[in-house]
Amino acid sequence: MKHCTEGGKPVGNPVRVRVKIFGAPMLALESNELMLELGEEATTEDLLKSIPVKDRDYLYIVREGIRLKPSTKLKDGDEILVVPPIAGG
Amino acid sequence: MTETAAVGAQKLEWVGKSVVRKDGAGKVTGETKFFSDMSFPNMLFAKAARSRYPHARIKGINTKKAEAIPGVVAVLTHKDVPGVNGFGIVVPDQPVLCHDKVRYLGDAIAVIAAETMEAAERAAQLVEVEYEPLPVVSDPVEAMKPDAPKVHEKGNIQRHATVRVGDVEKAFREAAVVVENTYRTGRQMHMFLEIEAGVGMLDEEGNIVLYVGGQSPYRDQMQVSRALGIKPEQVRVISTPVGGAFGGKEENTVQIHLAMLALKTKRPVKMVWTREESGVTGIKRHPMIVTMKTAADRSGRIVANQVRIVADTGAYASLGPTVLDVAIENSCGPYRIPNIDIDAYLVYTNNGVAGAFRGFGAPQVNFTVESNLDIIAEKLGMDRLEIRKKNVLREGDIGPFGYKLLGSIGIYETLQKAERSDVWRNRERYKSTPSAPWCKRGIAVTTAVKGFGFGALPDFGAASIQITPTGKFVVGISCPEIGQGAVTAYSQIAAEALHCDISDVYIASADTLLAPDTGSSSASMALVRGGNAILAAAPKMNDLLLKTAAKIFGERKEELRFKGSHVVSIKNPKKSATYAEIAQYMHRTSSETKVVAGFNVPRVDKPVKGSLEIPHWSYMYASAVALVEVNTLTGATKVLKFFLSPDSGKIINPQSYTGQCEGAIVQGLGFALTEDTQIENGIVRTNNFTTYIIPTICDIPEIEVDPVETYEKIGPFGAKGLGEIGIIPVGSVVANALYDATGARVFTLPATPERVYKAIREKKGLGDFASKSQS
Numbered sequence: 001m002k003h004c005t006e007g008g009k010p011v012g013n014p015v016r017v018r019v020k021i022f023g024a025p026m027l028a029l030e031s032n033e034l035m036l037e038l039g040e041e042a043t044t045e046d047l048l049k050s051i052p053v054k055d056r057d058y059l060y061i062v063r064e065g066i067r068l069k070p071s072t073k074l075k076d077g078d079e080i081l082v083v084p085p086i087a088g089g
Numbered sequence: 090m091t092e093t094a095a096v097g098a099q100k101l102e103w104v105g106k107s108v109v110r111k112d113g114a115g116k117v118t119g120e121t122k123f124f125s126d127m128s129f130p131n132m133l134f135a136k137a138a139r140s141r142y143p144h145a146r147i148k149g150i151n152t153k154k155a156e157a158i159p160g161v162v163a164v165l166t167h168k169d170v171p172g173v174n175g176f177g178i179v180v181p182d183q184p185v186l187c188h189d190k191v192r193y194l195g196d197a198i199a200v201i202a203a204e205t206m207e208a209a210e211r212a213a214q215l216v217e218v219e220y221e222p223l224p225v226v227s228d229p230v231e232a233m234k235p236d237a238p239k240v241h242e243k244g245n246i247q248r249h250a251t252v253r254v255g256d257v258e259k260a261f262r263e264a265a266v267v268v269e270n271t272y273r274t275g276r277q278m279h280m281f282l283e284i285e286a287g288v289g290m291l292d293e294e295g296n297i298v299l300y301v302g303g304q305s306p307y308r309d310q311m312q313v314s315r316a317l318g319i320k321p322e323q324v325r326v327i328s329t330p331v332g333g334a335f336g337g338k339e340e341n342t343v344q345i346h347l348a349m350l351a352l353k354t355k356r357p358v359k360m361v362w363t364r365e366e367s368g369v370t371g372i373k374r375h376p377m378i379v380t381m382k383t384a385a386d387r388s389g390r391i392v393a394n395q396v397r398i399v400a401d402t403g404a405y406a407s408l409g410p411t412v413l414d415v416a417i418e419n420s421c422g423p424y425r426i427p428n429i430d431i432d433a434y435l436v437y438t439n440n441g442v443a444g445a446f447r448g449f450g451a452p453q454v455n456f457t458v459e460s461n462l463d464i465i466a467e468k469l470g471m472d473r474l475e476i477r478k479k480n481v482l483r484e485g486d487i488g489p490f491g492y493k494l495l496g497s498i499g500i501y502e503t504l505q506k507a508e509r510s511d512v513w514r515n516r517e518r519y520k521s522t523p524s525a526p527w528c529k530r531g532i533a534v535t536t537a538v539k540g541f542g543f544g545a546l547p548d549f550g551a552a553s554i555q556i557t558p559t560g561k562f563v564v565g566i567s568c569p570e571i572g573q574g575a576v577t578a579y580s581q582i583a584a585e586a587l588h589c590d591i592s593d594v595y596i597a598s599a600d601t602l603l604a605p606d607t608g609s610s611s612a613s614m615a616l617v618r619g620g621n622a623i624l625a626a627a628p629k630m631n632d633l634l635l636k637t638a639a640k641i642f643g644e645r646k647e648e649l650r651f652k653g654s655h656v657v658s659i660k661n662p663k664k665s666a667t668y669a670e671i672a673q674y675m676h677r678t679s680s681e682t683k684v685v686a687g688f689n690v691p692r693v694d695k696p697v698k699g700s701l702e703i704p705h706w707s708y709m710y711a712s713a714v715a716l717v718e719v720n721t722l723t724g725a726t727k728v729l730k731f732f733l734s735p736d737s738g739k740i741i742n743p744q745s746y747t748g749q750c751e752g753a754i755v756q757g758l759g760f761a762l763t764e765d766t767q768i769e770n771g772i773v774r775t776n777n778f779t780t781y782i783i784p785t786i787c788d789i790p791e792i793e794v795d796p797v798e799t800y801e802k803i804g805p806f807g808a809k810g811l812g813e814i815g816i817i818p819v820g821s822v823v824a825n826a827l828y829d830a831t832g833a834r835v836f837t838l839p840a841t842p843e844r845v846y847k848a849i850r851e852k853k854g855l856g857d858f859a860s861k862s863q864s
Contacts, residue, residue, distance in 0.1 A: 022547045057320070058311050060606070065622065065687020066551040067307075067606040069322070081547055081689070085311050087178045087339065088411040088543030088702045089449030089612040089813075 012040025015074050021053060021082040038074060045070040047080065059084055103581040103591055104806050107744035110577045111596075112330065112570055123332045124300045125286035125361050132288070133162055133202040135343075135350050135360035136209035138216035139370065140191035140198060143439040143771020144226065144240070147189055148219040152199055155215040160208035163353045164216070166199045170349070172318030176341045178308055182241065183405040183442070185316050185345050191220075192240050192404035193439050194773065195370030202350040202358050225771040229401040229436040230378065240404060240437035247402055248410045248435040252417055252699040254491050255428030257384075260393035264384035268464045272381070273837040274453040274820070275765030276401075277374035277446060280783050283332020284367045289347030290357035297324045297348045302331035304339045305609030306567055306599050316345045317352065324348065328599035331610075334571040335756070336445030337372045339611050340407050368776025373766055374446035375400040375412055377453040381420070383461040389469050389476045391462070394489075396420045398433040398454065400443070407444030409435045411546075411701055415539070416450035418703045419817070421489040422458040423500045423538035423710055424480040429489055439771040445611060447753065451539045451817045452760055456838055459535040459821035463828065473825070474513070474534050477712075478504050481536060488704060490697045496707020496809070497799035499736030500536060503712040506734035506795050507534050513714050513732070520716075520830075527722045530729075531830025534714045537817035540705020541613040541810030545696035548614070551605035551687035552622035554583070554630045558676045560654065560669030561593045562630070564623060565604030565685075568615040573812055574745035575615050581741055582620045582805055586627030588651035589668060605685055613709060613810025616741065618690060620805030625686035633681060637671045691803050707801055709809050710736040713818035715790075717826040724846030726762055726827060728790040735814050736797040739807035750794045750815040757819025758784045762839050 019034045038046055048056045048070075061068045062081040074080070115121035138155070152164040167174055167188035174188065175181035187196045199216045203209035224238040231237055232245040239245060261267050287301030297317075303309050306326035314321040331338060343360040350358040362370065382395040398416050402409035413435045421429055466476040481500045488494050507513055516532040523530050542548055553565035564583050570576045576596045584591040597603040599610075607619050635646040638656035642649070642664050649656050656671060658664035675682050690706070697703040714732040719725070731754050740746045763782040767774040775781040800807035820838050828834045833848035850856065 058315050062547075062549050062687070062689070065549040065625065065689045066685060067549075081549070083547045083549075085178055085308060086543065086546050086548075087305075087308070087408055087445075087609065087611065088546045088548075089336075089408065089415050089445060 014038065015040060015042050015076045017047065017074055017078040017080050019047065019051065019080045019082060023084040023086060042074050043070065044068045044072045044074065047074060053082065055084065101585060103584045104741055106742070108577055108581055108591060108742055110574055110745065111580060112576055121330055123283050123330055124288060124302050125283055127288050127300055127359070129288065129290065129357040132357040132359055133204065133354055134206040134209045135200060135202050135346060135358050136213040137197040137346060138199040138201065138213040140194050140196040141218070142191060142220050142222050143194055144223040145191050145220040146223060147187060147191065148221055150198060151217040154217060155199070155201060155212035158208050158212045158215065160204035161201060161212045162204065163202045163350055164199055164212060165349055165353060169353070170316060172316045174316070176312050176316060176345060177406055178312065178340060178408060179410060180406040193441055194771065195441065197346065200346045200350060202354050226438045227440055227768070227770055229399050229438050232436050232438050233434060240439060245437045246434055247406050247437055248413055250413060250417060250433045250699050252429065252431045252490065252697060254489070257393040257395050257428045257430040260428040261384050264392050265387040266465055266468045267382065267384040268461050269380070269382035270461060270836060272379045272457040272460065274377050274456060275760065275839050276376045276443065276768065277760050277764045278368065278766050278781055279335045279337035279371070279446060280781070281333025281335060281337060284362045284364060285338065285342035285371060286361040287343045287347055288357055288359045289351035291351055291355055297351055299324065299326045299344055299347055301326065301328060301344050301347070302338060303328045303344065304334050304569055304571060304611050306569065306601050307606040308609060309341065309344045310601050312341045313344050313348045317348055325602045328569040331569050331571040334610070335447045336449065336611065339445045339609060340372055342371070365776045368766070368781065369441070369773045372407060372444035373441055375402060375409065375443040375450060375453065377416065379454055379457045381457045381461050383465060385465045385469065389466065389471045389479050391424055391426050391480050393428040394421050394426050395430045400433070400435050401438050401440055402435050403438055403440045403442040405442050407442055409443060412445065412450040414701045414703055416454050417700060419451040419539060420454040420458055422455065423482050423536050424489065425482060425486055426489040440768045441766065441773060447756065448539070448813050448816050449612065452757065452820050455537050455817050456820040456824060460824060463533065463825045474504060474508055477534065477536055490703055492693065492697065492704045496803065497738060497801045498710065499797040499799040500538065500710035502797040503710055503734040503736050504536065506797060507712040507714050507732060510714055510732040510793065510795065512716050512730045523718055528718050528720050529830040530716060530718045531826040531828065532714065532716050533822050533825030533829050534712060535818045535822040535825060537711045537713070537814060538708050539613070539813055539817055540708050541617060542690055542705060543612060544702030544705040545693050546702045547692065548608060548618065548690035549687060550607035550618035550622045551685055552607060552619065552626045553605050553683060553685045554626045555683040556630065556668065556672045556675065558672055560667060560672040561595060562587055562589065563595050563597050565597045566619045566622070567599055567601065567604045567607040568610045568619045569599035571610045573610065573615065573749060574742060575610060575619065577745060578616055578741045579619055579623060582623050583627065586624055587630060589654045593654065613812040613814070616808055617804050617810055618688065620808065621688040622686065624805050625688050626684050629684035629686055633684065634668065634671055637675050637680060638666050641666055641671070641674055707803055707809060709811065709814035711814045711818055713822045715822040715826045717823060717830055719827060719830045719845060721831065721849055724842035724844070724849065726840060726845055728758060728823060731790045732793045733815055734795050734797060735811065736799050737811040737814060738799055738801035738804050738809035740796060740798055741806065741808050746796065746811060747794050749811050751792050753815025754792055754819055755784050755789055757816040758788060760816070760838060761820040761823040763841065765839050
């Protein structure tokens with residue numbers, strides 16, 4: 001379990017999220033899957049700040065098939081996909 | 090009951106019906122306004138100053154003369170790009186405005202906004218650029234050599250992929266027959282009727298608004314914001330309607346330039362490329378050189394396939410890396426092949442830019458594998474249809490890349506339909522009646538496969554549904570209507586899921602302000618992704634309707650049911666409320682009226698080693714039969730009859746389905762017979778309808794479409810994608826029919842009269858007839 005919280009301490013009731021990271025942004029990571037523990041009011045933006053990924057402004061943060069805004073609050077137990085701009089065929 | 094029968098037994102009100110297209114009347118009467126038709130008060134006109142050389146270093150840029158033209162309001166260069174000076178959805182290697190080098194004639198060096206188009210065009214001509222010309226890289230094979238001039242500093246091989254399964258060398262040694270040939274395909278141009286165009290402006294809060302006919306408004310939003318160094322939310326993109334796309338509008342075209350000019354001038358700015366500009370600057374299909382060595386045992390079972398692909402991506406990558414993957418995946422066709430060995434290269438040259446085009450790398454390699462298979466059948470003395478029936482994939486099979494196939498597979502059934510088709514059953518009769526003594530007729534059958542969606546790459550889509558005070562539904566979907574019938578299909582699915590009349594559904598399509606991100610209209614995926622997103626959102630809306638009606642009736646929601654735009658009480662059927670009544674209650678009480686839900690596209694966890702997106706979770710399939718007539722005196726080929734049996738899962742709208750297939754076949758005939766953008770030393774020679782020949786109504790054969798409806802469990806109501814599968818077998822079936830007619834095989838598409846004539850002469854032992862440009 002990795003704690004990424006304000007000042008190193010959980011804020012309020014921690015929000016635990018599973019994060020799957022795809023493609024180029026995860027080059028700096030050993031695994032494409034992380035468990036994060038964030039503060040109670042944690043948002044998508046907080047999540048992005050807490051993981052060492054590249055080009056964070058243009059990543060897609062997805063929960064249950066829906067792209068989240070930076071201000072979207074995360075919920076305990078969320079499964080979040082972090083996806084770079086991608087296209088295939 | 091089989092799954093297919095189960096689909097048939099499901100009582101559906103809207104899905105499966107030939108509902109009249111919602112966008113049809115406007116388009117056929119000319120009422121529909123495309124973005125190139127739009128005009129705003131105080132609007133400026135934009136023009137790009139493009140490169141004069143296919144490959145050159147830029148020593149200096151001077152815009153003073155351009156700025157001095159009366160009416161010119163802004164001249165922007167690379168210095169005015171505030172963010173990343175690069176675009177490309179996956180690899181942003183193409184400059185928004187070039188600063189040190191140009192790599193093809195479409196490269197933009199400056200963009201101008203002026204009061205009139207004439208002033209903008211004049212100013213574009215007066216942008217002075219000092220060039221140092223560089224050697225032009227025009228041959229992709231030469232470009233791969235270490236000492237070749239470099240288009241990009243990192244080298245000319247943008248991607249090299251290898252995929253290996255089993256032991257091909259052992260299989261070749263033990264095989265009864267081995268054939269090896271090299272094939273080439275052309276640089277097809279999309280030739281959509283609406284050229285790349287749009288209008289950019291600012292809203293009251295200073296945010297950028299773009300009306301641009303693209304295939305993915307959210308990707309456009311990302312690319313624009315990345316180049317301008319702003320937040321994506323500061324860019325609104327509206328992308329419906331689109332006057333044709335076929336993959337050619339997946340990539341950024343006018344979007345970033347319009348955004349920059351609107352931001353600079355604070356006025357609406359319109360940019361419409363000319364047809365010639367589109368021909369030079371726009372995306373094309375990757376020409377490929379494919380060497381394929383295929384082996385079979387005595388029974389006709391394919392035992393090995395060795396493939397080497399060289400794909401010319403031109404000056405920039407665009408979607409080339411994944412086009413290469415689809416070419417790899419499709420190079421083994423829909424066949425069980427235990428041993429494969431594939432090397433594929435994506436190579437930079439100065440030949441325009443290649444990217445997405447309907448089929449996405451599949452038509453090129455389909456031509457090769459289907460040609461080799463016919464040659465094997467002939468060597469073994471086998472029937473061409475039987476050898477395919479023997480080898481095609483069946484449900485539960487392991488695919489050629491070593492993974493278990495998960496989706497529905499109807500390829501064998503499509504071959505059965507081909508076998509029963511009039512043109513195949515009566516082939517000897519049709520062949521025996523050519524229109525002139527010097528004409529010969531031939532018939533062939535080939536198959537095709539293509540995954541829909543992004544394969545192993547992550548993919549997702551969301552939809553919103555809002556109920557209006559009048560009880561109608563606004564469905565937010567970001568996939569643009571590009572002519573494929575998406576808006577009508579979405580309406581059918583929504584009406585089915587919301588138990589309402591289709592006229593009560595309005596699709597708010599492809600607007601980043603009004604619709605959540607449903608992804609792109611590409612990869613034959615708009616129906617599956619968008620349809621599933623609607624089916625995820627509809628239960629939430631239905632729950633709102635039931636909860637509200639329960640409040641009105643004073644009953645529990647479990648005691649209510651839907652009945653034709655009403656909610657009724659099961660216990661007391663006299664208790665009934667229309668959707669309008671429920672909606673009015675919701676609005677009056679400030680209740681929630683909008684829901685959003687999403688869909689994560691199923692995918693395998695890891696791609697096949699060496700690939701980016703192989704395998705796909707599910708595939709479309711098709712079999713095609715063509716009857717051709719060849720004039721042996723001129724080499725001119727006419728396709729007389731075309732039969733297509735696709736397996737695209739459940740059919741949502743039969744009329745749209747047939748239209749999609751017919752359009753794909755006709756576009757495929759261009760790939761097969763006439764279309765190839767001629768680029769000589771970096772100069773585009775065929776950039777308009779005068780010199781670039783597409784099929785006309787005179788070239789369209791008698792077409793029959795007879796689908797196989799399998800049930801695809803990941804599709805909405807069992808549907809798969811459709812948009813691309815129809816084009817994929819056209820080149821191969823025409824080429825094989827040509828051989829059947831003449832005994833002469835073409836190894837290069839398009840099979841122009843010159844190429845066919847040359848092949849006939851060579852077959853007769855008469856040698857070349859002087860043309861060296863047509864190999």
